[in-house]
Amino acid sequence: MASATRLSGLVLTAAINIMLEVLFFALYSIFRKQPSNANIYLAARIQREKGSSTHGPRHFALENYLPSSDWLKEAWKLSENEIMAIAGLDSLVFIRIYVFCIRFFGACTIVGVFVLVPINYFQGQIFDIDDITSDSLDKFTVSNVTNGSERLWAHFGFLYGISFLAYLLLYVEYRHIAKKRIHYLRSGKPQPGQFTVLVRAIPKSSQLTYSQQVDDFFQHYYPDTYLLHRSVYADTKWQKLLGEMERATREIRFLRLLPATARRPQRHKLLGLSGRKEDPLDYQSGHLEELKDKFKLYQATFMETRDELPVAFVSFRTRWSAAVVAQTRQTHRPLQWVTDLAPEPGDVNWRSLSICFSLLWMIRIVVGIIFVCITILYFVPAGLAYTLGTLETLETLLPFATEILSIPVVGTLVNGYLPSLILAILYLFIPPLMLFLTEFEGYPSISTQEIQTCGKVFMFLVTNSFFLVAYGSVVNLLSEVIESPRQIPGLLASAVTSQVNIFMNLVMTKGWTGYAIEILQPSVFIPGFLRRHVLRTRQYGPYAKSLPYYKALPELLLFVFIGFIYVIIAPLMLPFLMVYFFVGYIVFRNQILNRYEPVYETGGRYWPHVHNRIIFCVFMMQIIGIGMFGVKHKPMLSTLSSPLLVLTLLFHHYCRLRFLPVFQEVSMEWLYLQVAISKDRDDEREDKRESIYKKLHKAYLFPALWNFDTSEIGGSCHEPLLPEQ
Template structure:
């Protein structure tokens, strides 16, 4: 691929982004699309107006301006600490790759271009290999510029990482200190309760904690496994709720069914809605009278303590000489509890973890097939001798550029759409008792799955494709390590097109919300329904954090090898800054809070990326026969490991454990102001397990329905002023009911 072809690909993606952004700026102003682009705002804003103006049909950049003007404090109030941490990832990436772009584009790139004494073509016709480190002569004295850039990038990244880690640690401590009413601070989950034929699980829990924690034990609540009858009743309530919402819509159109194709009158929805109200009242009586027969007590319980400090100490102590009994840990937030996994026997967890690890590895191996197909498309021009039928189509310039440049990244992107749901399923089977833990596990799996398949396996299979013509020669076997070391610069065109297709186009799809937009179109224009019981969405951290970190990994490893990729990455992170900030303000709602638990994963991935960059540079310097550059790179690797170890000692414990002095001060403050009794009375209701408090009926995800035509320009709502109506995940008012479904 030459610069002209790369420019064409970039131009296509720029045009697509401009069209999508313009279309989005129009669609977001239409009352019919307000449920798609202002889901979070609709849950808090109830102002009404019937306003029609020409400005609704004119593209504008007002959403970019509002995203830019939104302060970090407003974002913290709106989306919680997790959203701020996510945006800090983007800010960190923008800063470090700005430094890398200035260093590499103005120092390293000219050295790469003038590396070999060859007659250069016109710039647009130059191949991308001319701008990589492969174009530098062996033993060249100018390789010190690459080593200098390596030092600049490494030290800048470490300084910025330290600043961000310190800042986020302070924000996490402030978050804990500023949430005095979090019921999870007083609650411990006890699992693997030993079975006794003489007494029930509840009696065993009461006796055990009264004996060993008499001064701090408050009460407990057993975990029940719901039977089929209760599940059917819960599903029936959901269906009645949907039918009731539809019946409200039918009042405006009594002569039409909701499909819009028939003209007969029907009052069935109205009848069902009244029946649902009566059924709802009866269901509670049934549960009260016969609930004990339809529920099975599990060997797990929520144990409540009088103080936060007592709960933390109890959660970290080994309670039995058998570590597989009386296992304790701090409880997740009420909306964060994943009730289904609380029923899993504790003894099965280690088997589940091994099984899910094997399943994840097997899926990674199966995914080699689409990766091989992608690399086969990328190297189709080199495989046409082996596969004769490719010679005809590849003679056409447009088809050749499309097949080898644009389509491979598109095919890989489409294949990757199967990864998040499968990894989420695997993480669910792993047995995490919290939704945030399940997301964090899925985030970890998706991250290393994408790094392995997008980077490592593409480099490896690309090298195999490059050597397919000479692999049968005996002399080529000893050259294989050299070809592997030079494979990353050789894959420059694939990584650049991947950033363009997956990065730029992926952000455009995120902004447009294609799936909700399609559902809304079908709902309004096919089923002819103006309103529907759709719930607001929580931010998909488990898919978006791996995406950001993958592009950061590619940026670090390719920075001194292929400096041309850095401007494309800067554009990606700039777009990400505005788009994700806009989505957090308008679309996604906070359903629970992890307190920034994703940041250690981000830190570890950046350190891993830096070490990989240094190791790859060390190998390339060896191939380029530059012992001085290789010698100066080794201390850099040692420094990076030492820096990582310091951060692990200095900051990581705050993310793993609670600070005793903060919890004790909070307990004393509650006692001073007389809030202790009020908190104790609310703990049982916080973790109430009942079909009536199913995930779909939780307060955090409740949706205030209203006519879309009556929304008054949702853009004008200030994020920081409206959020007071949203129940924070830590407040006592939001703890009634079971957690949100994700």
Template sequence: MDIPALLTSAGMNIGISLGMFSLYSILRKQPLNVKVYFGHRLAQGRKRNENFCFERFAPSASWIRKSWQATEEDIFACGGIDAVVFLRIVIFSIRIFAIATILCTFLVLPLNYMGDGMKGTVDTTPMDLLTIGNVREGSSWLWAHCFTLYVISACACTLLYFEYGNVARMRAEQVQRFPTRPSNFTVVVRGVPWSSVESYSESVGKFFSNYYASSYISHQIVYRFGAVQQLMEDAEKMYKVMTTVPVLPSIPDKQCCKPNAERCGLCGARSNSFKKVDGGSSLTSHRVGDELREKECEAALVFFRSRFDALVVSQTIQSADPMLWVTEQAPEPLDVFWQNLCVPYNLLWIRKISVFIASIVFSVLFLLPTTFVQGLTKIQYLQNAFPFLRGVSDRSYINLITGYLPSLVLTVFLIIVPPLMMLFSTLEGRVSRSTRKRSACVKVLIFMFWNVYFSNILSGSWIERMGKLTVTSPKDLATLLAELIPRQASFFMTYVMTSGWSGLSFELLQPVPLVGNWLFKCVLMKEEDFVIPMTFSFHTELPRVLLFGLLGFTFCILAPLILPFLLIYFCFAFLVYRNQIMNVYYVKYQTDGSYWTLAHNATIFSLILTQVVAGILFGMKKASGASSCTIPLIICTALFNVFCKNRFLPLFKNRAAQEAIEMDRNDEQSGKLQEIVDNLPKAYDQFVLCGDQMQLPPKEDDEKHSDKPKKSGGSSSSSDSLEELEIVQLEDLSGDLTQSEAEEKIVPIN
């Protein structure tokens, strides 16, 4: 790709981004769109002014100012700890790539341009002159690249260490902030053995009352999700039968007036009528009980008297057969994914293998659009094989085809990846919505690293060499990557602009809810709401941020021109995501910051890959000293990763028994423990949680189910429906009141 094509792509994306940002600043002020852009929080204020106002149709940057001024406590109150951790990942990227941009722009980039190593080389583009490939072999200037690599790696590891510690501290504070979570006292049991003489519920009760008699309280069996509504209907029918007095045949007055201790004392009443109802209700109860047993699953929620007891049971093997009586800490009530609790535990391994194979097949099939995208950027290399392309390469719009179109096509194809990976994670049998989304995030990240990064590099190089690209060993692959990565820098620059800059503008504009709301309100003339508040798409946004981090690290010394494009993206991402978290997205469940471990591992992988590629490239440039110096750097980075895993990772996998015991003692001394235990069965009522698809979250002052702290500045929550919430006047909404300025309203979500 040459410079005109890159400039064409930059112009297109800059125009789209500025247009979308301006359009958003206007649309967010319109009354019709208030629930699209303020679904999380509808502020209360003065009476709305319905008169025409020019400011309503003029672009403004007030949302940028409010996003910048919001504190971390405001973000926590609106989005929880996961939102804070996500923004910390963005802040980490801003810091490290600001350092890399300064170093590489003023030190590495001039050396690459003045290297004169590509003079007289065939098929050299002006963009190649800005890469490390233009440095002469054996040049002492390569020591500057090695020094820059050391500085960037040291800064990245230092920032990672402090951020890891901060996130671990926040997780510990999260436990202290919400001590009455029902999940602290509840354990999920799967793999309950089948018995021909007793139901699953009876088996669970007998097992835990036998082995945990002092701590076991009760349990709740899980029913098949599709049968929950039917069970509720059966319960209603049983209630009607039990409360309805049947009409009995007339009985002689002599028998009616006969003295009886069970008579009601009213004239005409028959004492034996109650006996008839009891008999009928008993038969009905047995019949419904049999139906309930048929719909039981081999899973249950077991409640214990203390946090420590639940913690011990969840981390202990209950049986000599590891496939039976499998226990784990229960998720929060609104986080439970009831459908997957009904999946037999002994079938999970088959599902996981099937999902693994399906993921590989999908990744292989995705090579077709990847190769097509690279074919668009390498049209000049395909002219010999396809003569009809010679006419296309001479057209005036060739810069649009080779510059903007490839990244746009790849971005469009990638839209299907997050929903598909979410489906794969659902089929794996995750028992909570948060772990399902995190699993989808891992799958999307691996897919992006392979299909967006490695596949584009290899397929683009294969097209350049017209099928003569061969790899016979891992050493050949590493050497090939070191040679080919700098040549793909221009394509990834356009991808950062298209998927990053323009992607942020579309994230801000919310085109699908916006158009749907217009059609629903204006065309179909519906009174109910089209827009339903959504949870934040970590499985879509976090992989994109980490992919751009991989691009930044691997290209920082090889092709540093990409760094300013990345830094612009991360700065805008910081503002856009803060705005969306405070106004658009709703928090229903949390992973308590577990996304940080994923970001840490991805960053370490990016650093080591960068160091390996740089070391091989130094060797290819006959700079043996610089190449040898990368070996200690690789070892130190790997040891740093091991240290962080030993120091912090256990805090993300397990809970500390010391904290659980101290919290139990405090609650027991204050008399709150018994009250908490008594409310546990109500919190995990499957009939309530699954029967109402628009289940409202509890208020913030009821910390049993809430993941948000109760702020002292007058902020409060409400479980009112969307229709019952008062909308603030347009001028106040356009100002986007912060958490300390307005009363927050929580809206329902499925």
């Protein structure tokens, strides 16, 4: 495995990805102007505005087929308050990660490029501008600095400076988001989850059903505050039927907004290739009636065979009562009558509630073992992908293509672009795989499931990244670590330094081009295009979906991790990362405004997990810095850098004490004392309680028991119990 790559390969990779990004952004600016694509690129806006965005210009206009920057200006002007109003605090937290990265790595880029890069490059050499293009990247990294050089003091000062800058910016972000969360909790409308507790591990009785036991238990111990309960059942076949009914309802809702002349008659059998042509509104209305009949037949069967689970949602008359019950152990047996605050109705993971609570610990251990096995097994395809993507390997495997590969441009493209492209494709399968694994762990809410998936994906990507830098010498590295664990920082520093080019290419291939694919949404656009122009059918309702945190967040944090481990060793990496963070900041502001509709709202509970992972990145940066000084024969600088590890741990502990309670659902006694009681009194004084109780009666009703009403399908998952005043 070559340890160095000429800059020509890096320049070619950058040129390819820049051209792809510009092309995709230009296509997006054109496609989004077409009325037929509004339900893809303006899906969230259409749903918010009740379809008004579907009525775009339908006559020919040249400006509708020319690239423009209007969407960039619109996304840039979006304020924090508008983001919260449109998509909630979770989306704002995601954007604030980009803000932190732009601030931190922006400052690091200025110092790194204009101070450290010249120090690294001019180490005892005469500057020759013509020689830069043929130099390897090692010339711009700390590996070019002579062992024992006094110039390493600059790197030492930089390590301390950016460490304290990271502490400052992380503190500012944590405090800012904590204030936003407190404001969210204080000013928000009543939500069902504030009054409701999820009860699991209800003991089995030979005389009473689970529902009767719940009613007797809470009537006896909480007679003044207990309001009602809703049972949970094992059957989840309703999910597919309700999904189809929701899609049909959405189509009808938006078809009614269109004049009859704008609704193209179409066939609906055999993928739109056969059957008589019908008005889409008539067809969808008839289809919905058929689905309703199927749902009623299913309900009749369900009522006869329903199987109650030892799980229930119990609602109380006040927020304070629900908080007290959620934080109280109900019996002397810790695995019975387990209570916790309930997720909001749209956030409930009904399928996971069917998993036996007493077996969850065992299932999670098994899932953890499977995760470790998958991570280790993935080393093989990841290593092979990198090896197969090198010029030498391809010449061996494909001798007939030697002449083509010998062309300088082709050889440079293969060595610089192909490995990172293969790795980027391999990593596409990881988030769905980890989400599938996490589904077996029995988390009661979709949000918690996604948060846990984020952790798995991030750990997988980081572990594979470290394997990648050490590929080819893993056994030697392990043997050296076992013999002398003190060598770990030095070994990491040596391995990381040798693979700068891999991660630079990965930033451009997976990062830059990834944003272009994200905004163009080819997986939605291409099937829609084929459906309209080949099958002559069309979906009128919006394709709005939730921002996939389990996929977007770990990928962002992977590049944050790469930035931290290379910020001192290879500052030339930083400009590439700055492009990644700045483009991502604009792209996701646009997507939040136009594309993504939240499925759930956690009130910013993603941030503590993000903070923990950034602290891990800071810690790894400092370990690698300590190892780098050791490799460069500056033991005194390694010793002087060691206190940073203690400072990082102390800072992390302080942030946990100072801010974490605000983000824990059942650990905010002070907040519930000051806010919950006052809100309960406000409800009583303003005579709102009866309206709240009426909504609570159907908030957690098991979906298979719904008295189907199309007006209630597809509503907001975090709709308040009271309407806006």
